[in-house]
Amino acid sequence: MELPSSSDLRKTFDSMLEQQHNGVPGVLKVESETPEPVIGITAMTHGNEPSGLAAIWYYIRNHRLQRLLDVTKKGSVIFSVNNIAAAQDYFRLPHSASPLQKEKCRSQEVNMNRLPEDILGRQSDNRREIRRALELCEKVFAGLDGGLDIHSVRTESRPMIVEVKGKGMSAARRFPIDIALTNMIPVQMGRPLSAFYGGAQGNVPVVGIEAGQHERRDSRRYAIQCTRLFLQELGIIPWQEREKPDSMPGYITEYRVAKGVTPPENGIFHMAKEFGMFEPIDPETILLTQADGERVIRAGMQGCVFMARPVSMSLPSTEEACFLSEPAKQVARASFGNSQVG
Ligand SMILES: [Zn+2]
Structure with missing residues (x-):
């Protein structure tokens, strides 16, 4: 495949x-x-995560998607670059900029995956990402019949499917990915932008992926x-004959998210060490340690740690420093998504 x-x-x-x-x-x-159904493919919800642009690049190149839609005569696709302002910060950096400089381009004022639950009523909140999320939700995303939100991660990692809502997980069961994160939204602070695809109450199939490390070709x-x-x-779009297996063999490893770990407001905390994914x-x-004190935050459960912030960073109390999942579980790919609820 051309990349x-x-x-x-x-x-x-x-x-x-x-x-x-x-x-918009x-x-x-x-x-x-x-024109219907309308499916959203969205990129750069975090400004330092360019891999979703690859999907846009691929499908607009030589009108590839338009030619496929001319065959099926069904549906339309909306491509969106979600956090334009943060992505502009990212693309202004030289390619050689440090990982920490790039990490700062994740968002400007508000993490678009930690939006306030009442965002649709926040007409006078002028923070940049709130304005952007509102115009996207009201004029574009409310009308979606399904969506895929493409992210990437800081550390070396295999790709993951991330449960969002509706039958999104079932629509993702043929993805060439064998790790799934479920139950993230009920656990995390605030709401991810993708939770508003198809409207805040809509239960259309929406799923996310973490495609791997931010700038890897993979x-x-x-x-x-x-x-x-x-x-x-x-x-x-049509299936090609050779890639239409009735059921794919194999298993998906499911990590069910149990809790997010947030540092206490009083005191400066760091991750206790550089944690690998899962x-x-x-x-x-010991997950977190206080910079100038004795306090530590322990896991308090058996399982796995993932999406931990870098050890060099002092941790804000407004966002999770890392997440914990229950111990991994194997789920048959053929039945993947059947037991999920939106
Ligand atoms: Zn992201």
Whole structure:
């Protein structure tokens, strides 16, 4: 499969800035003869996560998606660059900028995956990401019939499927990924932007992926493959004969999220060490330590730690420093998503 270079992603970002849909910049709609269902493929909800642009690059190149929709004559696809302002900060950095500088481009004022639950009523909240999320929710995302939100992670990691809502997990069961994170939304602080796809109360299929490490070429491949499989599964683009297995063999390893760990407000805390993705923990494992004091925060449970912040960073009390999951469980791929609820 042909993959975009970093400069291709930057050009894709620049060309998306010139697009708009319903007056909302950074959004491109590609339609068939029958406009519905409308499926969203979204990138850069965090400004330092460019791999979702690979899917946009792939499908707008040579009108690839338009030609496929001309065959199926079914549905339309909305591509969105969600956090334009933070992504601009990211693309202004030289490619050689440090990981910490890039990490700071995740968001400007509000993490778009930690939005206030009452955001749809926040007409006078002028923080940049709140304004952007509101215009996207009201004019673009409320009308979605399904969505795939593409993210990536800081550390070396295999790709993951992330449960959002509806039958999203079932629509993701053919993704070439064998790790799934479930129960994230009930546990995390605030709401991810993707929870508003199809409306706050809508139960359309929405799923996320963590495609791998932010700037790895592999992450771009996963972004493209999962976009293709998601659109195929929802009947928007055709299957190719050789890739239509009735049931895929194998298992998916499910990590059910149990809790987020947030530092206390009084005191400066750091991660106790650099934690790897899904490193096993027991109740005594020290997760966080106070910089100038004696206090430590222990795991208090058996399971795994994941998405831990870098050890060099002082941890804000407004966001999770890491998450803990129950011990991993194997789920048959063929029945994956059947038991999930939205
Ligand atoms: Zn992200």
